[in-house]
Amino acid sequence: MKLFSISKSVHIPKFKPTERFSGITVMDAGKTLYYSLSQQHNLVCEPAVKRGDRVLVNQVIGVSTNKSVVPVYCGVSGTVKQIVQKYDLAGDKVNMIVVENDGLYETMERKAMNYGAMSLDEIKDAVKDLGVIETQNLSNRKRGMHLSFRSNPKHILLNASESGLYGVLGEALYTSVKDDFILGINILKDIYKAAEISLLITSDAESLAGFTDAVAGTGVKIVAKVPTQFYHDMNLAARDVYGDFAMKDTMVIDAFMLPSVARGLERGELSHTDLIMVSGEAAGKKGMYRVPHGTPISEIMAAAEVKEPFRIVAGSILSGNAVFSTEAPVNRGIKELLFLTEAEVSKEEEVNCIRCGRCADVCPVGLKPYDLNASVIVRDFDSFFAERGGMCVECGLCSYICPSKRHLTQSFKTAKKVKR
Numbered sequence: 351m352k353l354f355s356i357s358k359s360v361h362i363p364k365f366k367p368t369e370r371f372s373g374i375t376v377m378d379a380g381k382t383l384y385y386s387l388s389q390q391h392n393l394v395c396e397p398a399v400k401r402g403d404r405v406l407v408n409q410v411i412g413v414s415t416n417k418s419v420v421p422v423y424c425g426v427s428g429t430v431k432q433i434v435q436k437y438d439l440a441g442d443k444v445n446m447i448v449v450e451n452d453g454l455y456e457t458m459e460r461k462a463m464n465y466g467a468m469s470l471d472e473i474k475d476a477v478k479d480l481g482v483i484e485t486q487n488l489s490n491r492k493r494g495m496h497l498s499f500r501s502n503p504k505h506i507l508l509n510a511s512e513s514g515l516y517g518v519l520g521e522a523l524y525t526s527v528k529d530d531f532i533l534g535i536n537i538l539k540d541i542y543k544a545a546e547i548s549l550l551i552t553s554d555a556e557s558l559a560g561f562t563d564a565v566a567g568t569g570v571k572i573v574a575k576v577p578t579q580f581y582h583d584m585n586l587a588a589r590d591v592y593g594d595f596a597m598k599d600t601m602v603i604d605a606f607m608l609p610s611v612a613r614g615l616e617r618g619e620l621s622h623t624d625l626i627m628v629s630g631e632a633a634g635k636k637g638m639y640r641v642p643h644g645t646p647i648s649e650i651m652a653a654a655e656v657k658e659p660f661r662i663v664a665g666s667i668l669s670g671n672a673v674f675s676t677e678a679p680v681n682r683g684i685k686e687l688l689f690l691t692e693a694e695v696s697k698e699e700e701v702n703c704i705r706c707g708r709c710a711d712v713c714p715v716g717l718k719p720y721d722l723n724a725s726v727i728v729r730d731f732d733s734f735f736a737e738r739g740g741m742c743v744e745c746g747l748c749s750y751i752c753p754s755k756r757h758l759t760q761s762f763k764t765a766k767k768v769k770r
């Protein structure tokens with residue numbers, strides 16, 4: 351196992367050349383899978399199985415009575431080897447269920463749902479029960495990490511703008527999972543007959559052409575934004591597309607979750623894999639990988655022929671976390687893994703703050719990142735919270751825009767873990 355320092359963060363390289371990957375490498379589930387019971391923001395499940403139990407594909411292995419927490423499903427059949435505390439990507443010790451895969455893939459059947467005959471509350475529960483993890487809606491922690499269907503929205507905004515470096519990840523939505531993506535749009539049209547549906551994408555030529563073609567005839571309106579203008583926070587995306595007062599009438603949906611939700615509502619299927627973009631100069635085989643949940647990063651490194659990365663970043667392009675351990679499994683919802691060489695990282699070394707104020711200009715919640723960071727550096731967490739540091743939605747915009755490459759977002763993530 352290789353451990354990395356996360357006390358110094360990584361500044362995501364800017365203006366990376368456009369990379370288009372053809373095809374998807376489908377990884378088989380390994381011999382041992384590690385299912386984390388933690389779902390970010392201190393939301394955790396309790397194990398629903400014990401050491402020695404036989405488990406099946408689709409079996410619930412982690413549950414919670416907290417309505418914000420989605421269940422954890424097993425993606426293979428086999429035996430629960432143990433339930434252990436293990437480092438996650440960010441270096442926190444969390445409970446994980448270790449399953450030995452017997453390779454038989456014996457499956458617990460699930461029935462297709464007749465969502466047309468269900469009430470909105472029943473549909474909401476059914477969506478939550480699919481166990482998909484949303485990573486974009488960080489300002490709405492009370493609702494948790496599952497996708498929310500709400501009552502009577504005037505607008506539905508499908509957010510595909512956080513689609514990796516220059517829209518590369520978004521390509522999956524109009525190619526490999528297009529049928530389920532369109533099925534998801536049609537399900538939304540069925541449930542919300544009066545709502546206008548828009549699709550927020552990056553404005554690179556490939557995304558524009560691909561998405562325009564994919565949604566032709568569905569009545570979905572395309573809203574294209576410049577490639578570096580990512581919308582990690584759904585409420586802010588709604589505000590920018592429909593105006594200041596539109597947030598309460600808008601339901602924003604992570605477009606990358608829609609195919610999984612569609613498969614679940616239409617056919618009762620669960621998703622046991624995530625599509626992850628692997629990039630960075632330490633990766634010999636960059637590209638798109640379909641990775642089974644519970645797979646440790648070390649196995650992805652072997653598949654992608656990663657050689658001696660200096661730092662690893664997991665997450666999304668702007669707000670990825672520096673990875674602590676190569677034995678940590680990828681969390682559900684992870685979309686990108688960057689394996690960076692020392693040369694790539696040192697090009698992005700932070701230098702002194704020049705008080706230019708750009709970080710404050712871009713902060714969607716009106717914080718002063720330079721002041722917050724100054725407090726964190728001297729470990730003055732009282733000032734950090736007094737200056738509303740706890741409101742940070744970890745969007746990453748301040749770090750991305752900073753000419754001095756200050757590790758602002760990572761610093762705030764760390765500070766927010768400090769108990770007051």
Ligand code: SF4
Nearest residue numbers: 703704706707709752
């Ligand atoms: S953008 Fe960077 S250099 Fe400019 S004020 Fe903020 S932290 Fe300082």
Ligand code: SF4
Nearest residue numbers: 713742743745746748
């Ligand atoms: S402080 Fe930085 S990461 Fe936090 S909300 Fe503001 S811009 Fe985003």
